[in-house]
Amino acid sequence: MNVLDTLRGGLVVSCQPLPDEPADPMRDASVQARVAAAAVLGGAAGIRANAPEDIAAVRAAVDVPVIGLWKDGPGPVVITPTGRHARAVAQAGAHLVAIDATDRSRPEPFAAVVAAAHAAGVLVLADVSTEAEGQAAADAGADAVATTLSGYTSHTPKTPGPDLGLLERLVTRLSVPVIAEGRYRTADDLRRAYAAGAHAVVVGNAITSPLYLTRELARSVPAHTDANGVHP
Template identity: 65%
Template sequence: MTVLDRLRHRLVVSCQPLPEQPDDPMRDSAVQARVAAAAVLGGAAGIRANGPADIAAIRAAVEVPLIGLFKHGTAGCVITPTAAHAEQVVDAGADIVAVDATDRPRPDGRTFADTARAVHGRGALVLADVSSLDEGLAAVDAGADAVATTLSGYTAGPVPPGPDLDLVTRLAARLTVPVLAEGRYRTAAQVAGAFRAGAFAVVAGNAVTSPLWITRHLLDGVARAGMGPDTVDARGAG
């Protein structure tokens, strides 16, 4: 059974503290290793993690397939943007390297195909993170072993509230490699919908692994319902 076979029709959990919150107390490699171990105990078939330190710590804690990436920069091509970053991800212990496969320029001036060859040369697989069908098709031609919808909604305009099931459907119908559904999967119904759309595996992140995001999401929902702290206090006082 190959690394990808072990993920077929299963859930992958992304263990990555919020990038926009540098003071998140979960931003610690030992903590992320425990989070990953808990996710695997709960049934996750794979883990996705960012940065050599977290990848190495998680690799020591779990035996499931590990998708690694290296976020560098704050705009444009951020997810494993260079071949050098990709090589560090493999050396840290990742089985699969997630790489930005959009048409945005890469900071090392090399192509996605160049990075894919570097990853394959170190014995790992390449997961192309894309935002469109055309990018997915191009990534497979350039050597991707699998494609993920990770960047749908993050390359232009406002971020949609939910996952892009339409892109999952179109990629699954056209590609000859596994399609991983990723990006804003927060409920069991959304995960099930992705599998019905043809997803090979589904990646869930903040809704599972980030107490900071979960707490804010819950409180935002309370506020939208018109039940902020002042309202609750007033009703309680009555």
């Protein structure tokens, strides 16, 4: 049984600080390892983590499959953009390496990064934004495909919730497992993803980011009230 079999039908929790907030106090490998351990205690079947230091710390703290990636570079492709990044993620202990498989300009061909990951002894999860990208990634040797980047490229609008349509199309078209990721936040989101044929579902900020959760709730809190508790 490989790690993809272990993840089948499970919840993967993404343990990462917010990428757009350098001051996030969660930006610490030991903190992310504890968050990951708590997620596994709660029932997570796998963990997704970013950067070698965090991956190594998480791998030491949990006994479930770890999907590793390394966000680096000027972009537009920053998720494990080169073979060097893929090898470092594998060496840090990841069981799968997540790689941006969109058709945007990139420093190395996707197939070359896949080959580097496979040579390092790990499986590849291709993060895509469209059906065509998913097919191309599978054809290039990806072991699984995820909807992670739907809404984050010029090809797809960013919807408030997950892109279940893309998930359904990929499941129908591809022979490799399809993992649902990207704005999955509620139990209903997960139920709909599994019903659409998702191999597993990844949830991130809605579980692991106090900063994200607080910001979302704070939007509904009035700036202040008067002495009688009445909104001005």
